[in-house]
Amino acid sequence: MTLRLYDSATRGIRDFVPVVPGQVSIYHCGLTVQSAPHVGHIRKEVVFDVLRRWLRHRGYGVTVVANVTDIDDKILTKSAEAGVPWFAHAYRFERELHDAYAALGCEPPTYEPRATGHVPEMIEMIKVLIERGHAYAAADDSGDVYFDVRSWPAYGSLSGQRIDDMEAAADADPRGKRDPRDFALWKGHKEGEPLTASWWTPWGRGRPGWHLECSAMAGKYLGDEFDIHGGGIDLRFPHHENELAQSTAAGQRFARYWMHNAWVTAAGEKMSKSLGNGALVSEVTQTYPPRAVRFYLAQPHYRSAIEFSDDSLAEATAALARIDGFVERAAELVPDADRAELPQTFAEAMDDDLSTPAAVAVLYDEVRDGNSALDAGDLEALAKHLSHVRAMLAVLGLDAEDPVWQRQRSADEDYRPVVDGLMAAVLASRDEARSRQDYAAADAVRDTLTSLGITLEDTPRGARWSLTRKG
Structure with missing residues (x-):
């Protein structure tokens, strides 16, 4: 049998052939750690965790790199609103992301680089793009540096768009741009922003653009060519389109396959932080067993939307x-x-x-x-x-x-003998009612247990019980 994957770049299913025989390298975009992760975010983690497990079952060695975006406009805005340093705000929600990984049984990435740890690589990449004629520093002394989309004929190939049909990029002030579709590689430091959220470059103090971060980190850890680049379908444009353009313009082959999972929707709309309709992983897993939440996310095809x-x-x-x-x-x-x-x-x-x-x-x-x-x-x-x-x-x-689920259960182990003893007493009272043909009393026991989230199953070896939900 041959593994076949849908490639978003070619818009078709292709036989999977890795760069290095027997080894698979995967980069998927992690979260911008501005707030707690919701179920829509974590679907991507579950999808790529299942892919990783399947590749490993087929005998591949698998390397997974998933970044953390810990510097961003939204992080600066939300940390200022909360009255905490931007780096403390980002770290808090990075920890919550890790908790969500663990809650749904996702193995951690092979490596999880932070954007703030890779500024030198980003500066070097910008220099290469400027030298090759694909990037320019804004003429308004803002410190901004832009990718020149008109300089790259393949721009738009991933999302299947023509440049003239695209909307203007919304990630920086348009004043210093040659074309409104040009996107920011570097953002100059602005008055009122924390000085700690900026780094010195040949173009002045500033911080990286979102798209540049992923290209620099993918290239550092997976090389000029790797197997699979993934993420949610909402990242295909502009984020992945821009990554592909700047990386290939810098001379890299970049990703062989692009995989995008569909959204989790709520009332027909994409689940998102901006819409305020996100179901937080930390809350959902208090109401339903985490394994069941994972099952809910893994069962549909990854390219199909899920209604929450x-x-x-x-x-x-x-x-x-x-x-x-x-x-x-x-x-x-x-x-x-x-x-x-x-x-x-x-x-x-x-x-x-x-x-x-x-x-x-x-x-x-x-x-x-x-x-x-x-x-x-x-x-x-x-x-x-x-x-x-x-x-x-x-x-x-x-x-x-699996040890990941066993660790989650370990916190409850001290209570298990007590719970088992109580349930044995309850089931004995039900058996006694049935033996005297008081079926109303026996059914009342079952109904009470059901209302508490406990399922009973009568078997030839006696009644068995299990929890159907948490909370």
Whole structure:
């Protein structure tokens, strides 16, 4: 089987061929750490975490670089409003980003560079672009430096636009520009801005433009050519378009493949900080199990939009509980079942542009067939289905026995004996009511537990309980 990925640059699915055989290099744009991450932000992290796990399963060594934008207009504005230094403001939300990674079981990047740590590389890149005739310092003594989009005939190729059809760039004052579409590589220091948020350059004090940051960091850690550049679809233009232009104009081959995940929407609109409709990861994971939130984000195809709703999260929670219920029941009967080869249909789905909807359908089929084998007492078939399910969950980052989920559960371990004892007493009272045929009392116990987010399942070996939600 050949892995095939949709390339946003060519607008088609292509066979994946890495720069270095057996190795995959990925750069995806991290967050501008101006505020707490919401579910829309973290979808990208889940998508690329699943991609990373799949590539690793296929035998590739994988290097992932994801930057942190810790200097930006919005960071300066919001930190001033909060009355704290800009760097303290950025660091606070960088930590919240890491908490969100961990909450949804995402492995940290191989390296996570900060923009403020790579100003020398950015200055060098600007010098190269000026020397090659693709950038210029503004003539108004502002200290701004711009990329000359008219100097690069391929500008617009990633997003499929003509320069004359584009709107003016909105990232700097237009007074010093040759063309309103020219974008800022460097922004001169302005009166009222913290002096600490500026660096000395041949063009005066200032700070980097957003697009330049990513090009400089990708080039430093992954070289002139790497495999995959990714991010949300909203970054394709202007951010990724500008990255591609300045990097290739500077002489780099840059990314071989461009992957963009679709938005998470709320009431039909893109979930965003500016619209104020973002569901914070820290809040959502207090209402629903973090594994279920990850399942909710991973199950749709990464190029399909997801509508955020409590109903969808509740469905994902219930579906994952059914899968977990099968794994727990099966593991009691065939505890030595290993994690076998993945079902071929699952692998084919993942190789087809990371088609997680088709892959999850295979997972559901294996759970269904496994339950049938369990009911029939066919332990050999049960072991096969259990090992397949475990292997698929591992690829999707949903294996409950993965250390990342075990660490999350460790904080509750001290209370587990107490909870188990209380539940045993409750279930004993329900059994007693059923034995005396007081089914109203038995149903009342079930209803009370359901209202508390606890699901009961009656099995030949007695009642089993599980949490269906948090909070």
